[in-house]
Structures are given as C-alpha cells and as structure tokens.
Amino acid sequence: MKIGLYFGTFNPIHIGHLIIANHMAEHSGLDQIWMVVTPHNPHKQKTSLLDDYHRLHMVHLTTEDYPKIKPSDIxxxxxxxxxxVNTLAHLQEKYPGHEFCLIMGEDNLNSLHKWKNHEVILQNHDIYVYPRAASGVIDPTFINHPKIHNVDAPIIELSSTFIRESIKKGKDIRPMLPNKVWAYIDHNLFYKK
Known part of the structure; x- marks a missing residue:
C-alpha cells in the first residue's frame, strides 16, 4: 500500500488541509493519506501550540467521513x-509492507535542503508536491528529480495562524473550518486569548 504522509501541527486543522489531503487521496495514485499530527516542529515555537491530543481529536473529527484519510499520532x-527522517525510519520498520511518501507544499520543498538527512529522505521516499501561490523559484536540484512528483492540486491560501488570530479578534471564521472542528473549538473556547 502506498501511503502519503501529510505532516502538520494542524493548529487547528482547516478546510485547506482537508482539500489538499482529499485531492492527494483521489488524484495522485496514493492509496491513503495519513495526517501526521506533529507534537513539536523543530522550526516552530511550541508555546502557540494547542495540546497535542486536542489537535489530534480535531484531525479525527475532520477525517472520520473520509475513508482514504487517516489521522496519525505516530x-x-x-x-x-x-x-x-526518524519518523520515516520508524514507520518503515513498523509497517514493512507499506511504501511511505511525503506530501508537502512547494514552499517546504524549497527548504528541504535544511532538513536533517534530507538526502536519505530523497533517496528512499517519493515526495508529492502541491503548489503554493507564493512559493517562489523551485530549487534547481529538485526540478525533474525522479522522486519528486508535482501534483496539480488546488492552490489554497489559508493558514492556521490567520484562523487563530481571527478567533482571538472575535471574527466569524466558520467557513474556514470543518463544522465539527468549529464546534469543538467554540465549545472549548480555544484560541480566544
């Protein structure tokens, strides 16, 4: 089985994440998409993160009606x-029958050379890249690379940061979130402070 790993803090998960995940599940040749909730991204400050299990629960709420999209707390x-690179090695050991691929935006592809052991990742795993409006020039190393697949997915310019800031300002952002996620955030008064 070919699994696309879509990593993120999902703080909170929003319709943009779901649109990309579903597009990859339906149009890229991947069998399943695992939305990997990251407890702490080395490149982000941990202080702004909602508790890991609340973010995982919101991914569960978002994906429960999509059989090809699964939440992961790996x-x-x-x-x-x-x-x-460590997560991929762990998954490959735990699920030797699966082939794991990465899903990322063009902006992340451009910073891939800064990732720990990025050469090992590129050697062993395919990367499915979706377009971003402000991605800039693609690193020439990655143009026509046999492991990198550009997917003509919709360009979604929506950020969790914008959503958090809008909630804090008392704005109505319901159209940007799956209904169950909005209800969960509203009930728990998340992102109000």
Missing amino acids: EFKLPQPNYT
Whole structure:
C-alpha cells in the first residue's frame, strides 16, 4: 500500500488541509493519506501550540467521513523534537509492507535542503508536491528529480495562524473550518486569548 504522509501541527486543522489531503487521496495514485499530527516542529515555537491530543481529536473529527484519510499520532511516541527522517525510519520498520511518501507544499520543498538527512529522505521516499501561490523559484536540484512528483492540486491560501488570530479578534471564521472542528473549538473556547 502506498501511503502519503501529510505532516502538520494542524493548529487547528482547516478546510485547506482537508482539500489538499482529499485531492492527494483521489488524484495522485496514493492509496491513503495519513495526517501526521506533529507534537513539536523543530522550526516552530511550541508555546502557540494547542495540546497535542486536542489537535489530534480535531484531525479525527475532520477525517472520520473520509475513508482514504487517516489521522496519525505516530510522532507522539517518538523522541522530541521530531525529525521527518526518524519518523520515516520508524514507520518503515513498523509497517514493512507499506511504501511511505511525503506530501508537502512547494514552499517546504524549497527548504528541504535544511532538513536533517534530507538526502536519505530523497533517496528512499517519493515526495508529492502541491503548489503554493507564493512559493517562489523551485530549487534547481529538485526540478525533474525522479522522486519528486508535482501534483496539480488546488492552490489554497489559508493558514492556521490567520484562523487563530481571527478567533482571538472575535471574527466569524466558520467557513474556514470543518463544522465539527468549529464546534469543538467554540465549545472549548480555544484560541480566544
């Protein structure tokens, strides 16, 4: 089985994440998409993160009606901070029958050379890249690379940061979130402060 790993803090998960995940599930040749909730991204400050299990629950709420999209807490059990290369090695060991691929935006592809052991990732795993409006010039190393697949997915310019800031300002952002996620955030008064 070919699994696309879509990593993120999902703080909170929003319709943009779901649109990309579903597009990859339906149009890229991947059998399943695992939305890997990252407890602590080495490149982000941990202070702004909602508790890991609340974010995982919101991913569950978002994906429960999509059989090809699954939430994953695999990184919760791994040493912090998480590095993708370590997560991939762990998954390959745990699920030897699966082929694991990465899903990322063009902006992340351009910073891939900064990732820990990025050469190992590129050697062993395919990367499915979706377009971003402000991605800039693609690193020439990655143009026509046999492991990198550009997917003509919709360009979604929506960020969790914008959503958090809008909630804090009392704005109505319901159209940007799956209904169950909005209800969960509203009930728990998340992101109000």
